[in-house]
Amino acid sequence: MKIRHATVDDAEELAHLILQVEKESDFLLFEAGERTLTPKQQRSQIEAMQNEENSTILVAEAEGKLVGYLVARGGRARRNKHTAYIVIGVLASYRGKGIGTMLFAELERWARTKGIHRLELTVVVDNQRAVSLYRKMGFEREGIKRHSLLINGKYVDEYYMAKWM
Numbered sequence: 001m002k003i004r005h006a007t008v009d010d011a012e013e014l015a016h017l018i019l020q021v022e023k024e025s026d027f028l029l030f031e032a033g034e035r036t037l038t039p040k041q042q043r044s045q046i047e048a049m050q051n052e053e054n055s056t057i058l059v060a061e062a063e064g065k066l067v068g069y070l071v072a073r074g075g076r077a078r079r080n081k082h083t084a085y086i087v088i089g090v091l092a093s094y095r096g097k098g099i100g101t102m103l104f105a106e107l108e109r110w111a112r113t114k115g116i117h118r119l120e121l122t123v124v125v126d127n128q129r130a131v132s133l134y135r136k137m138g139f140e141r142e143g144i145k146r147h148s149l150l151i152n153g154k155y156v157d158e159y160y161m162a163k164w165m
Contacts, residue, residue, distance in 0.1 A: 003059070004059060008047060013066045018042075021089035027123075054116060057071050067094040068090035068094060069089055073085045088104075100130075119139070121161050124156050124157075124158055137163065145157060
């Protein structure tokens with residue numbers, strides 16, 4: 001397993017990976033097929049984030065293919081440049097193999113070099129696998145977004161979680 005920062009050469013495969021993860025999970029913001037994400041759009045996002053000191057995309061590579069990703073989007077104002085909002089996804093067939101842990105470990109190494117002080121995310125309360133991972137990685141629950149998402153016809157809550165470096 002290799003964890004590394006995404007490059008523009010990953011754009012096509014990363015776009016397909018993100019859309020596949022959305023198909024495999026009921027816990028992400030976008031539903032399967034709800035949005036299009038072209039390689040060109042993904043390439044532009046990678047390029048833009050490479051120019052931001054406090055943003056990055058990490059990828060997990062196994063057997064020569066991308067199987068997971070972690071996007072860290074840094075704050076854009078002076079008052080929140082020390083923060084990064086996290087989105088993570090792993091292919092269903094690779095979940096439970098430590099990939100999330102490895103992505104977060106690399107994220108923390110990167111964050112320390114960039115002066116990131118706060119990592120934050122939201123997670124559906126019912127996504128116990130993800131909640132367990134985040135707690136294991138030192139994230140604490142800060143609050144609840146009630147009826148935050150509508151999933152399969154049911155309003156669900158999300159936890160606000162954060163970790164300080």
